[in-house]
Amino acid sequence: MSRSNQPRAGQAIASAYASWSYAEEFFPQPEVSLQARANSHRLGLTPVSPGVAQTLTLLARLIQAKAVVEIGTGAGVASLALLAGMDPGGVLTSLDSEADHHQIARAAAAQAGFPPRRHRFITGRALEVLRQLMDQAYDLVLIDAEPLEYPEYVEEALRLLRPGGLLAIHHALLDGAVAEETNLDDEPLIVRETLEAVRELEQLTSALLPVGDGLMVSIKR
Ligand SMILES: C[S@@+](CC[C@H](N)C(=O)[O-])C[C@H]1O[C@@H](n2cnc3c(N)ncnc32)[C@H](O)[C@@H]1O
Numbered sequence: 001m002s003r004s005n006q007p008r009a010g011q012a013i014a015s016a017y018a019s020w021s022y023a024e025e026f027f028p029q030p031e032v033s034l035q036a037r038a039n040s041h042r043l044g045l046t047p048v049s050p051g052v053a054q055t056l057t058l059l060a061r062l063i064q065a066k067a068v069v070e071i072g073t074g075a076g077v078a079s080l081a082l083l084a085g086m087d088p089g090g091v092l093t094s095l096d097s098e099a100d101h102h103q104i105a106r107a108a109a110a111q112a113g114f115p116p117r118r119h120r121f122i123t124g125r126a127l128e129v130l131r132q133l134m135d136q137a138y139d140l141v142l143i144d145a146e147p148l149e150y151p152e153y154v155e156e157a158l159r160l161l162r163p164g165g166l167l168a169i170h171h172a173l174l175d176g177a178v179a180e181e182t183n184l185d186d187e188p189l190i191v192r193e194t195l196e197a198v199r200e201l202e203q204l205t206s207a208l209l210p211v212g213d214g215l216m217v218s219i220k221r
Helices: 003-025 031-042 052-061 077-085 101-111 126-130 147-160 186-200
Strands: 068-073 091-095 118-121 138-143 159-168 204-211 216-219
Touching: 003 052, 003 091, 031 052, 031 077, 052 077, 052 159, 068 077, 068 126, 077 091, 077 101, 077 126, 077 138, 091 101, 091 126, 101 118, 126 138, 126 147, 138 147, 147 159, 147 186, 159 186, 186 204, 186 216
Parallel strands: 068 091, 068 138, 091 118, 138 159
Antiparallel strands: 159 216, 204 216
């Protein structure tokens, strides 16, 4: 790029960032979600952004989801968003390896007014727990745990989802690292390969949404 183009490129980046921030902040977040977000940061976790949370609520509402699996509960920011969009009789199954994360997420769900029958928090290694869940019994699966295990999570999610069910893969952009094709570190490499594999799957129709840290959404035919 010539020097004379640099200010224009800088302006384009600033304006893209302003638009992105505007979209992220457009919907006010409920107080209980703000609290869950603060808990996440205190635990050193990265929750879904407000824009991703709103998208998850929309997706769950769109398909009137009754049975949802979340892989990676954290402090419950996405759990609250999913529960808010799901059918009022629906059940969220949320997995995490850390019992203390579940304790915090369970308290957040109670504070938000979701009774215990609406959620089950299962503590354990995601891949071990996922293998115990039933084939084609779920409307939506959110992947948001260990990026190095994304290929296995996708494989399990495809087994769990009913036809017409939705797969959502969070951290699809990994803070810009996925888009940097020369970055061959393990996490971006595996996430990039996962996105490419999902894009090519005949049984899925997908879109890569540049919301928050990236959300790849697919519908199973
Ligand atoms: C980014 S946080 C999830 C954030 C959450 N979805 C939210 O929006 O608030 C990732 C979570 O995955 C959990 N985790 C990481 N590796 C895991 C594994 N192999 N099995 C189960 N949970 C795992 C971590 O303990 C952490 O709570």
